[in-house]
Amino acid sequence: MLLQLLLITLGWIFNYAHRMVVSPLLPMIKSEFHLTNAQAGLLMTALLLPYAIVQVPAGYLGDRFGRRKLLTLSIFGYSLSSAMLFFASSYWEVLAFRALYGFFSGLYYAPATALIAEAYGRRKGSALGVFMLGPPVGSGIVPFIVVPIALNLGWRYAFPVLGIMSSAVGILLLSSLRKLEEKRVRARLSIEVGPINLALANFLSLMAFFGVLTFLVAFLTNGGMGVERASYLFSLLSLVGIAGSLAGGFLYDRLGRRALEVVFIFNAVFIVLLALRPGLVPVLILGLTFYSVGPMVTAFTAETAGKDNLGSVMGFVNMVGFFGATVGPYFTGYLIDRLGYREAFFSIAVLYVLAEVIIKGTETRVSRT
Numbered sequence: 001m002l003l004q005l006l007l008i009t010l011g012w013i014f015n016y017a018h019r020m021v022v023s024p025l026l027p028m029i030k031s032e033f034h035l036t037n038a039q040a041g042l043l044m045t046a047l048l049l050p051y052a053i054v055q056v057p058a059g060y061l062g063d064r065f066g067r068r069k070l071l072t073l074s075i076f077g078y079s080l081s082s083a084m085l086f087f088a089s090s091y092w093e094v095l096a097f098r099a100l101y102g103f104f105s106g107l108y109y110a111p112a113t114a115l116i117a118e119a120y121g122r123r124k125g126s127a128l129g130v131f132m133l134g135p136p137v138g139s140g141i142v143p144f145i146v147v148p149i150a151l152n153l154g155w156r157y158a159f160p161v162l163g164i165m166s167s168a169v170g171i172l173l174l175s176s177l178r179k180l181e182e183k184r185v186r187a188r189l190s191i192e193v194g195p196i197n198l199a200l201a202n203f204l205s206l207m208a209f210f211g212v213l214t215f216l217v218a219f220l221t222n223g224g225m226g227v228e229r230a231s232y233l234f235s236l237l238s239l240v241g242i243a244g245s246l247a248g249g250f251l252y253d254r255l256g257r258r259a260l261e262v263v264f265i266f267n268a269v270f271i272v273l274l275a276l277r278p279g280l281v282p283v284l285i286l287g288l289t290f291y292s293v294g295p296m297v298t299a300f301t302a303e304t305a306g307k308d309n310l311g312s313v314m315g316f317v318n319m320v321g322f323f324g325a326t327v328g329p330y331f332t333g334y335l336i337d338r339l340g341y342r343e344a345f346f347s348i349a350v351l352y353v354l355a356e357v358i359i360k361g362t363e364t365r366v367s368r369t
Helices: 002-020 022-033 037-053 055-065 067-087 091-105 109-131 134-153 155-177 193-222 227-255 257-276 280-290 293-302 310-338 341-359
Strands: none
Touching: 002 022, 002 067, 002 091, 002 109, 002 134, 002 155, 022 037, 022 091, 022 134, 022 155, 022 193, 022 227, 037 055, 037 091, 037 193, 037 310, 055 067, 055 109, 055 310, 067 091, 067 109, 067 155, 109 227, 109 293, 109 310, 134 155, 134 227, 193 227, 193 257, 193 293, 193 310, 193 341, 227 257, 227 280, 227 293, 257 280, 257 293, 257 341, 293 310, 310 341
16 A cells, blocks of 8 residues: 555645646736735635535545545546646636636545545555655645746746646556555435534634745745745745654644644744744745645544545535635735735734634544544
8 A cells, every 4th residue: 555655645735736837926926916915815806715625525435336436537637627728818718717627626535535545544644744754745846847937938948848747646646546446335425413523623723724835936026035035944944844744643643632733823823923024034934734634534533424424524624624725815815905915914914813712622433533
């Protein structure tokens, strides 16, 4: 299963690279189409809404018909639809192609995490920590790939380059998953109280997460930093998050929900620090905790589900979370337009505090012993 885990993770890495490619290119896109910050936020919202809506169907269909099929459909679908941004000639076409990408990328998470959680059992936290390298690595590598391309050829060329790279991963993944035997159960589409509470906390967490990621480069450049330096600090946040993701899964296997409560508070504190003193050190500190939330939430979600509704619950918690992610960029952009960057980031810190309060009341379905 190790080879499959690594390839599934690589597919998730490129899922995030395509998702976050707009952030380092945002100053160029805003300039070409003369966008406000709220309109720029919709570039992320456009993909996150269909992404969120498709989560529960993806989980249920994976439980019922097989998770391998959805994973391969997702990676080839999101590669092609993202590459089509090369042809976008207006703001509305960019939104449309991003929405199509969001649909296909949304088919990936629920079947992938259910497959990993089932295969690794009590070691699922550590395994999901590897899988959740997708957000930090994908977000971290994307500026190094797309910024030089955009500066030399134009921002549109970045999208087909990423599409070719992720399609190559898709070919390897398709070949590898053919050798993997899936455990089939009678799928059940039902959600209990525990996942609902967890989903609400995930809503606030991803609302904050994507608010920061969407506007971090713009926040830094607004303070006088150059686009290239700001983009590389964006990458640094994500690359430091590699250690955070691995540590998050490891800590969850040992501390359970308590680890998640602590990391929510740390994220709130470190975002305030970044808003007050933007620069290298705050980015490094925040990177250690910012990406550790993903594997913790995913492992906790698996413990609120049964074997017959694992995919559905995974999809549900992620769906509600990504409704928050859908709101987050627009909400943050709106606050920036009305109040300024610093005040908007202070508001994001409050979201993490509220998520910590909610998570305290969430119970697991199974024992962790």
